[in-house]
Amino acid sequence: MTSEITLFVNPTAGRGRGAHAAQPAASALRAAGFSVRTVLGENAGDALTRARAAVADGTGALIAVGGDGMAHLALQAVAGTRTPLGLVAVGTGNDFARALGLPVRDPAAAGRRIADALKGGELHDVDLGQVGDRWFGTVLASGFDSRVNDRGNRMRWPTGRFRYDLAMIAELAAFRPFPYRIRLDDGEVQEIEATLVAVGNGSSYGGGMRICPGADLTDGLFDITVVGDCGRATLLRVFPSVYRGTHVDHPKVTVHRAAKVEISAAGITGYADGEPLGPLPLTARCVPGAVRVAGL
Structure with a gap:
């Protein structure tokens, strides 16, 4: 080298x-x-x-x-x-x-x-997610979390993370579950009402929110966390547990594993690694060993 x-x-x-x-x-x-x-x-x-x-x-x-x-x-x-x-x-x-x-x-x-x-x-090959020609390392977010991102990105004040706290409060005021169509690998299309769908190559986003706590960067699979059609009060109760990753134990939360996922919902933008990918529908694929990293 x-x-x-x-x-x-x-x-x-x-x-x-x-x-x-x-x-x-x-x-x-x-x-x-x-x-x-x-x-x-x-x-x-x-x-x-x-x-x-x-x-x-x-x-x-x-x-x-x-x-x-x-x-x-x-x-x-x-x-x-x-x-x-x-x-x-x-x-x-x-x-x-x-x-x-x-x-x-x-x-x-x-x-x-x-x-x-x-x-x-000491170089290690780890998986990446791919949507079209875009690669991502952590989580593809869609739903309530991406709507908070949308709103926060439109705000000019305040600066820093407090902007997204305010955006979250505003989105909660108008909160409702979204109708999704999801297809895992080559299975049947599932039509569900969900608060959010997070496709995890890595386990966390947003500075340590362990939305997909079981995700493994070397298993060739995504962990897909689906938060179902919970109400505002339930969402507020479940949300703090995301930092510990224990939200996956809630009955409104399901976790799937797949190498490919197609997600569709009207009016929802997909974000990966916190960066906008574009509106749904999107198809994400887990690509094994797509990047070599130093120091894992």
Whole structure:
């Protein structure tokens, strides 16, 4: 493996933590003997073009510095290649790094872990989800949670996570279950009323909400969590248990496992790794060993 590696940096991640995190991560990598170059980009599209060029030119690894959004962007450059992906997780959510057992908000420790993994050959192939030509590492969200995302993204004030707390309150006021059509693998189409359907390659989203607690990045299958047609009061009771993953024990929650899932519901946007994919219907496939990661 070449000793030249690429830092793929989001300077705005975590309210500026991305820019500050690049230096200690780069220092740790250089101390281990690597030559480090940095890719920023003028915007997401430009950054991805530059990251793909680095991969095509044979960089030894692509190291994403930022949050889940930056990890998601990096996946579009390395998925399906043998170029290792490293994560220096300094964003708001950092769920993909958590799923991989990597340091969170400690860029120097993350840099050291990545360096040790690259030098020691501790590289592991993990699964990814794919929707069309888009790859994702954690969870494809649809339903109440994605409606909260929609509303939060439209809001100009306040900033940060409090915006999504307010968006959740607003969505609860207008809450109702949604009619879904779901097909798992090549089975029959199921028509159900559901609050949300979450397709988990990883176990969590939203900064540690373990919506698919049993998801395994190496089993070639999604965990699909369906929260049924519960009312507002039930949703409020069940919601806090998502952080522990115990919501799956509630009678209104069912979990399925499948390598492919088709989901359809009117007026619902799908989000993967917190990034919008587009309106349903969407078909997601679990692709075994689609990305090589450093430091699992």
